[in-house]
Amino acid sequence: MTDKKVAVSIKDLSVEFSIGKSMFGKPPILTAVGGVSLDIPRGSFFGLVGESGSGKTTLGRATLHAAPISKGNITFTDSEDRVFDLAEMDRKEEKDFRRRAQLIFQDPYAALSPRMTVRDIIAEPLEVMKLTKSRAETDERVREIAARCRLNVEHLRRFPHAFSGGQRQRISIARALVTQPSYIVADESVAALDVSIQADILNLLKSLQRDMGLTFLFISHDLSVVAHTCDTVAVMYLGNIVEVAPPRKLFAAPRHPYTQALLSAIPSLDPDHQSTAIKLKGEIPSPVNPPAGCKFHTRCPHATDRCRVVEPIMRGDAEHKVACHLVDLPVLAQSTATQSVSA
Amino acid sequence: MTLLTVKDLEVKFATAEGEITAVDKISFELEPGEVLGLVGESGSGKSVTARSLMRLNAGNTRYGEGSSMILRSGEEEVDILRLKTPKQLRKVRGDLVSMIFQEPMASFAPAITIGKQMTEQLMLHRKMTKSEARELSVDLLNRVGISEASKRFDQYAFELSGGMRQRAMIAMALSTKPKLLIADEPTTALDVTIQAQVIDLMKEIVAEFGMGIIFITHDLGVIAQTADRVAVMYLGKIIETGPVREVIRNPAHPxxxxxxxxxxxxxxxxxxxxxxxxxxxxxxxxxxxxxxxxxxxxxxxxxxxxxxxxxxxxxxxxxxxxxxxxxxxxxxx
Incomplete structure (x- = not known):
């Protein structure tokens, strides 16, 4: 399923936004992503979890060239081994890139135009990018992808308002896949769905990924969803990745204190389960003025003086990596000091 | 003495496309100090049921003829569905019943300070003076875990973080000492670490204040950790109800x-x-x-x-x- 090739390679990426204007001096800077390095293996279902303000959406958007790169670089390799350097693409490359990397949105109610038929919604990317030569060819492509997403010909004639949340999300997925991309960012794609429908969409995404050999970056705040669908999970906190591991390892033995707290905070289905939640004090600090040293030290129950000053680097083995001073792990070789995931 | 008895509650909405049945003759009871979890997916009627308890449904709402919702407080008995004038309705809107909403940002007025919104209802429902109301409000903000409560009192909702806003909302709902507290998805908009904090807070509140709580959510995990009894709703019907352990361990309905x-x-x-x-x-x-x-x-x-x-x-x-x-x-x- 997963080969050794890397689909998206992120090197020391920072995404910063200047907020407001300042008459004197520099305007305040919001660091949404601060120095992230990450490799997303080709053909993987890669999970990115974190709470609001952790920078997971910005990181996902950056890999789609939809967020400004302030520092570092991102390269994308498509299924035909063409390499795109996201910071330096000309218009032709940009166009090709857009076809090969796509986004599925969170809210299927807001993402679809109420004035277009389902056929036109799915066909629009093909028409805008001029990927087909005739209307017949467009229709053919639309029908093919719609069938994969379990939409029939009758559905294609209708307008989005006639569909339920789950069906709408299948329309969004068909629209994202119609240009035959090799890389998909799914940003909270099941968060707006009811529980009984959510499992259906997750199963669909997994089977599409397998059948079409796609690489997925699956962004979610829901750890149990990520645990069930992804083959590698990265945990983000305040613009940094704090831990990367396959879900089995991550959930059985989380090493970073933040991951531990996050996992223990999930309400158990067992009513007699005595809450063992590691209570974190306060809330995620502002990314405009992030804490020095380890970003998590203000809420960490184990923080030491060193954590307040020195920023921890990623350590561990090829599978399980963590950025914490308190975890006793070997330092990775310098070239991969931050992290390179090969699952 | 049972706090709330809902019998054959039926709620219909008149719409351009025809009459919609949102709640279809449901009955349930709530004891003081009990937490009843109302679980269901979109369209199950759980929020409509909750809003009926404060008569907050829109103008096109029609309640069934045989429906009744009896709320008891001491000697007093109120049938919520028979309340007519705004003065009578005030009985359930802030006096005996309080509500915590899902999206705290949308529930606070953006241009009025948190403090003013908290004291206003106390002066109205509890006939407090301004300084008494302020004292109680700051005390409650403290109790729900808001640091620097007297400073927060004079701030606006947008100055508070999401978790803090939900805490302020809970403090506000508690301040009038309601007999019945309705919590409509109070943790859904919150991050999981903040959700854990709010769930703990809700548990403390029941232990301390002893009011009846109707806790609405789509998250069975949250229900398992908070409720005593649970009612599962689907398309306006309660399809299964029982003690939370029973229902989660031995669910009977498909x-x-x-x-x-x-x-x-x-x-x-x-x-x-x-x-x-x-x-x-x-x-x-x-x-x-x-x-x-x-x-x-x-x-x-x-x-x-x-x-x-x-x-x-x-x-x-x-x-x-x-x-x-x-x-x-x-x-x-």
């Missing part, structure tokens, strides 16, 4: 079973995710017979689509509205 199976569980990552087949029907096309028969894999041909299943007692206090539950009980007995 819908409750399906809902529990569809949840990704951290304990077993190998378990496949099993969706409940099909989609929730549109409220305009309410299925006949059992409302769940269109998605039920165990529906009995010639029965479930035609007849409304009766409420069957599975064990004492645990009922399920399903023909199959009936059979199971028959076998057991």
């Amino acid at each position: 819908y409750t079973q399906g809902l529990l199976n569809a949840l990704p569980k951290l304990e077993n990552l190998d378990a496949p995710l099993t969706p409940v087949p099909g989609d929730i029907p549109s409220p305009l096309e309410r299925p006949s017979g059992c409302v769940f028969h269109t998605r039920c894999q165990r529906a009995i041909e010639g029965k479930c689509a035609q007849m409304v299943p009766p409420e069957v007692q599975v064990v004492a206090g645990h009922t399920s509205a399903c023909f199959l539950s009936e059979e199971r009980q028959g076998v057991a007995a």
Whole structure:
């Protein structure tokens, strides 16, 4: 399923936004992503979890060239081994890139135009990018992808308002896949769905990924969803990745204190389960003025003086990596000091 | 003495496309100090039920003739559905009943300070002076874990973080010492670490204030950790109700079973995710017979689509509205 090739390679990426204007001096800077390095293996279902303000959406958007790169670089390799350097693409490359990397949105109610038929919604990317030569060819492509997403010909004639949340999300997925991309960012794609429908969409995404050999970056705040669908999970906190591991390892033995707290905070289905939640004090600090040293030290129950000053680097083995001073792990070789995931 | 008795509550909305049944003759009771969890997916009628308790549904709402909602406080008995004038309605809006909403940003007025919004209701409902109201409000803000409460008192909702806003909302709802507290998805908009904090806070509140709480959520995990009893709703019907342990461990209704199976569980990552087949029907096309028969894999041909299943007692206090539950009980007995 997963080969050794890397689909998206992120090197020391920072995404910063200047907020407001300042008459004197520099305007305040919001660091949404601060120095992230990450490799997303080709053909993987890669999970990115974190709470609001952790920078997971910005990181996902950056890999789609939809967020400004302030520092570092991102390269994308498509299924035909063409390499795109996201910071330096000309218009032709940009166009090709857009076809090969796509986004599925969170809210299927807001993402679809109420004035277009389902056929036109799915066909629009093909028409805008001029990927087909005739209307017949467009229709053919639309029908093919719609069938994969379990939409029939009758559905294609209708307008989005006639569909339920789950069906709408299948329309969004068909629209994202119609240009035959090799890389998909799914940003909270099941968060707006009811529980009984959510499992259906997750199963669909997994089977599409397998059948079409796609690489997925699956962004979610829901750890149990990520645990069930992804083959590698990265945990983000305040613009940094704090831990990367396959879900089995991550959930059985989380090493970073933040991951531990996050996992223990999930309400158990067992009513007699005595809450063992590691209570974190306060809330995620502002990314405009992030804490020095380890970003998590203000809420960490184990923080030491060193954590307040020195920023921890990623350590561990090829599978399980963590950025914490308190975890006793070997330092990775310098070239991969931050992290390179090969699952 | 039972705090709240809801009997045959029926809520319909007149719309351009026809009349929609949002809640279909449901009955339940709530004791003081009890937390009743109302679980359901979109369109199940859980929020409409909650809003009926404060009569907050829109102008096109029609309540059933035989419906009643009796709220008791000391010697007093109020049928919420029979309240007419704004003065009478004030009885349930802020006096005996308080509500915590899902989205705290949308529930606070953006241009009025948190403090003013908190003291206003105390001066109105509890006839407090401004300084008394301020003292109580700051005290409550402290109690729900807001640091620098007297400073927060003079701030606006946008100056507070999401978790803090929800805490302020809870403090505000508690300040009038309501007999009944309705919490409509109070943790849904919050991050999981903040949700854990709010759940703990809600538990402390029940222990300390002893009011009855109706806790509405779609998250069965949150229900398991907060509620004493649970009522599962689907398309305006309560399809299963009972003590939370019973319902989660031995669900009797196929819908409750399906809902529990569809949840990704951290304990077993190998378990496949099993969706409940099909989609929730549109409220305009309410299925006949059992409302769940269109998605039920165990529906009995010639029965479930035609007849409304009766409420069957599975064990004492645990009922399920399903023909199959009936059979199971028959076998057991």
